[in-house]
Amino acid sequence: MTLAKLVTNQVIFKASQIWGVDLRVENQVHTSWTDGKNSIPEMENSAQRNDLRVLVFTEHTSSDSGNWFPKFVNEVNSLPISELEIYVGTEVRIKDFSGGIDLNEDVEQLSQVVLASVHRFPDKAGKPIEFSNINHSSSVCDTELALMSAAIRTKRAHIIAHPFGMSLRRYNQKPTVLHWEKLIEVATEHEVALEFNSKYHQDDFSILERFIDSDCLISLGSDAHSIYEVGECSKKVIKFLGL
Numbered sequence: 001m002t003l004a005k006l007v008t009n010q011v012i013f014k015a016s017q018i019w020g021v022d023l024r025v026e027n028q029v030h031t032s033w034t035d036g037k038n039s040i041p042e043m044e045n046s047a048q049r050n051d052l053r054v055l056v057f058t059e060h061t062s063s064d065s066g067n068w069f070p071k072f073v074n075e076v077n078s079l080p081i082s083e084l085e086i087y088v089g090t091e092v093r094i095k096d097f098s099g100g101i102d103l104n105e106d107v108e109q110l111s112q113v114v115l116a117s118v119h120r121f122p123d124k125a126g127k128p129i130e131f132s133n134i135n136h137s138s139s140v141c142d143t144e145l146a147l148m149s150a151a152i153r154t155k156r157a158h159i160i161a162h163p164f165g166m167s168l169r170r171y172n173q174k175p176t177v178l179h180w181e182k183l184i185e186v187a188t189e190h191e192v193a194l195e196f197n198s199k200y201h202q203d204d205f206s207i208l209e210r211f212i213d214s215d216c217l218i219s220l221g222s223d224a225h226s227i228y229e230v231g232e233c234s235k236k237v238i239k240f241l242g243l
């Protein structure tokens with residue numbers, strides 16, 4: 001699906017319009033098809049109970065996922081029709097510093113929404129490096145920024161999921177104002193949305209405020225792996241903005 005259509009459908013938002021749109025969206029969900037605890041129908045049910053308007057299934061995939069992904073898509077598409085708008089998508093790993101993402105072509109064809117994220121740092125050949133082998137004194141934020149910026153430039157993903165999440169959660173390193181500014185600049189220039197993620201960014205709403213001030217494209221995701229997390233991010237953001 002085009003990015004423009006996702007904005008029109010209010011799945012992702014232009015920051016300047018955030019006060020006038022319906023923010024009841026969940027743009028990052030995983031199910032028992034990969035590492036989530038609950039099934040597709042259970043997650044959908046939770047979205048209904050939490051009064052969401054949009055639910056995007058974003059299963060983890062890699063270049064090897066071409067076999068099972070069509071079955072996953074079928075299951076999402078066979079959910080009962082309701083007022084809840086359901087999208088099918090995927091979250092893939094940013095592979096290298098040239099902007100390569102681990103996205104299978106068949107998965108890409110079937111996905112309405114593509115999220116790209118840094119889950120591991122790659123070595124020069126694009127092979128993931130073990131977490132314990134990363135030098136903590138080096139700026140992991142610089143590395144994460146370089147990977148995200150490269151992926152943004154290739155524009156194969158609509159959304160960069162949990163930006164700087166690896167630096168924050170794995171290495172307890174906080175990006176500087178300059179890190180955020182550089183990321184937002186490249187994302188705005190290439191029209192790729194940045195995710196505010198309630199699991200990785202927690203209650204640091206200064207990140208969201210930075211997005212809003214710079215008028216980039218924003219996505220809201222909880223990285224929900226169970227029914228209890230569906231809609232968490234939008235709920236927090238709506239409360240924070242006083243909407």
Ligand SMILES: [Zn+2]
Pocket residue numbers: 091117119161162223
């Ligand atoms: Zn992720």
